[in-house]
Amino acid sequence: MNLNKYSRQIPLSFVGLTGQKRINETKIAIIGAGALAHSCSIYLAAGGVGEFTFFDQDIVEESNLSRQIFFSEQDIGKSKVKCLIKYLEKIHDKTKFNSIEKFFCKNDESLIPSDYHLIINASDNYLTRKSINLVSLKKNIPWLDMGILKMQGHFCIYNPGCGCYECLFQNIPESTRNCSFSGILSPVCGVIGSYGANEVLKYILNKNQNFINEYIQFDLDKNIFKKFFWKKNKNCILCQNIQSV
Numbered sequence: 001m002n003l004n005k006y007s008r009q010i011p012l013s014f015v016g017l018t019g020q021k022r023i024n025e026t027k028i029a030i031i032g033a034g035a036l037a038h039s040c041s042i043y044l045a046a047g048g049v050g051e052f053t054f055f056d057q058d059i060v061e062e063s064n065l066s067r068q069i070f071f072s073e074q075d076i077g078k079s080k081v082k083c084l085i086k087y088l089e090k091i092h093d094k095t096k097f098n099s100i101e102k103f104f105c106k107n108d109e110s111l112i113p114s115d116y117h118l119i120i121n122a123s124d125n126y127l128t129r130k131s132i133n134l135v136s137l138k139k140n141i142p143w144l145d146m147g148i149l150k151m152q153g154h155f156c157i158y159n160p161g162c163g164c165y166e167c168l169f170q171n172i173p174e175s176t177r178n179c180s181f182s183g184i185l186s187p188v189c190g191v192i193g194s195y196g197a198n199e200v201l202k203y204i205l206n207k208n209q210n211f212i213n214e215y216i217q218f219d220l221d222k223n224i225f226k227k228f229f230w231k232k233n234k235n236c237i238l239c240q241n242i243q244s245v
Helices: 016-024 036-048 079-092 124-141 186-204 237-240
Strands: 028-030 051-055 097-100 118-121 143-149 154-159 214-219 225-230
Touching: 016 186, 028 036, 036 051, 036 079, 036 143, 036 186, 051 079, 079 097, 118 124, 118 186, 124 143, 124 237, 143 186, 154 186, 186 214
Parallel strands: 028 051, 028 118, 051 097, 118 143
Antiparallel strands: 143 154, 154 214, 214 225
C-alpha cells in the first residue's frame, strides 16, 4: 500500500489503514463508459479501488466530448472503454483495468467474476438496469444505479436480500427519454457520478449500512435534494425465486 498516496484519506476515522486496505482490495464492474462512468471511476480509482472491469461497445462521438471529459477529439471513432482506460492508467498505473467491448445483457453473468464486490450502472437505459438486477441477484453482488436527465439525477444501492430493482420499479415500460432527446447539462454528470463514487466508498467501508434501500433524487436546477426509503416487496417473483450461484 502506498501510504503517501492515500495520506489525506487514511486519517479519516472511518478509513484508517484497515479501511484503505479494504478499498485497495475492492473489485468493481462498471456498465457503460460514458459521462457517469468518467466522474465516478476517476474518484474511485483515486480513492484506491484495486480493479475495474468496464463494459461498453460504443465508440467516441463528437457529441460526447462536452460530457465525457476524459475523451479528446483524437479519440473520435475509437472504443470508449479503451480510451477511458488509457486515460485512467496514466494516473493510476498500479490499478488493474479490464475492458469488455460489448453491451451488458442478462446472459453476461459469467463475465463478472464471483470475487467482484460491486456492479455500477453508468448506462442510460431501462433494459440494462433489469439485466444488472438479474445478474446481481444470481451472483449475490450488490449494485449501484445512477441516472441523469436534463438537470436531474438519481442514485440507489440495491443489496441482494434487502430487495431489488423490480421491488421498487414494477411493470414500468422502457422509457424513450434519454440525453439524446431530452438533453443534459454537463456539470450534472460530474455531480451525480462523484456522489456515486462517494457513496460507493462509504459502502465499502461499511459507513452507510443504515441507508440500505434509500433512493435519492437530485434537482440541480432548483437545488432540491430528496430521499425516501423503500421496502423489499414480499411478493416480488424475481428476488424471491432466484437462487444466487
